[in-house]
Amino acid sequence: MTQIPLNTSVVSGVLLKACKDGFRMLLLKRAKEGFWCHVAGKIEGNEKAWQAFIREVKEETSIVVDDLYSADYLEQFYEADKNQISIIPVFVALVASDIEVVLNEEHTQYQWCTLDEAKSLVPFPNQRAVFDHVWKNFVDAKPSPFMKISR
Template structure:
């Protein structure tokens, strides 16, 4: 029987670069593809706490505003025959913030939506980026989705 694993988080980091919104993509060290911040939820954490921990571990960034992206990312992992579900988040960071990568990533880029869609290898990633851009950049994010503000 296939297991359902809703114990992951993923999220898009947004900031303004030269007065235009950009999203952060990270290049995975192990497989060399571009992605966003993601990781497992540990036993003592809520999903949003896990995302903030992963954000800090992977990039050394602190969010100024954290939102529930109102999006679940799912993917099938054939090696273990499992479906994983990641709870989606969006964070805004101060402009010109310094990114410091951990050993999970070799590079990073601040991307427009078009650039992110070209770099993302998986259709599910591209859908997530489009969702985030529509509801958190093009339109104003709704206050009901706000989890924390001011250096969360």
Template sequence: MIPIRSVVVSAVLFSKINSEFRMLLMKRVKGDFWCHVAGKIQANETASQAILREICEETEIQVQELYSADYLEQFYEASLNVIELIPAFVGFCADDQQVILNHEHTEYKWCTLSEAQALVPFSNQKKLYDFVWQNFIDQTPEALLKIK
């Protein structure tokens, strides 16, 4: 049996950089790979509270709009022998959003979809980015997914 665990949340952040939407990727210190915002849910937090805290801790960004991405990241974590299910969120930031990284990341880039997919190592990241770009950039996000 493989346990299923859901203790982490993630978010893809968008900002209009020079009037065109870009997504934020950051290079993690641990693992030395490019990724979006993610972190563990703390005691007594909802998933949306946790992701807003993580976004602020990792980037010092206050998102203007937050949505459920209507997407679960999933992968097998061999070191723990668990299947991780991670609710994903989408955050819209101010135009030309500034980023101040914490100690968990060494650099960041605001990327087009193709640039982001070229940087990330995992196929599930690429699927997530395709999905959110299609459902939140190429078309108007579903209003019912907006988190108040």
């Protein structure tokens, strides 16, 4: 029996910052594909998933993550061109309101967005579902201390 392969080698996450008029999440515009997204990337070597997310944030934005949580959420989708299902753990980083973003070559633009702005920019329903989940559990409510990742 043929099975659809699972890809569990990718991580993703949302960066949140508090502003005077509410929270914002960071979106990045991919240089190659031209669409807006949150931070994502592949696990390398013996990294744990959360370590890969921290590294990807640093590589893509120059931001050093201090306050890290598991979002307690898995992005999942089917990629027809690869005939594979991707299952991706999602993380949330709370960053300082004055944090500076310096993009690498993978992205051409960035934007700090409200939930509605972010959902209007991204092309995939799963991205909007991730954002709704993160907003509900990290902005509308205080995150559970059990989701905090201690390093």
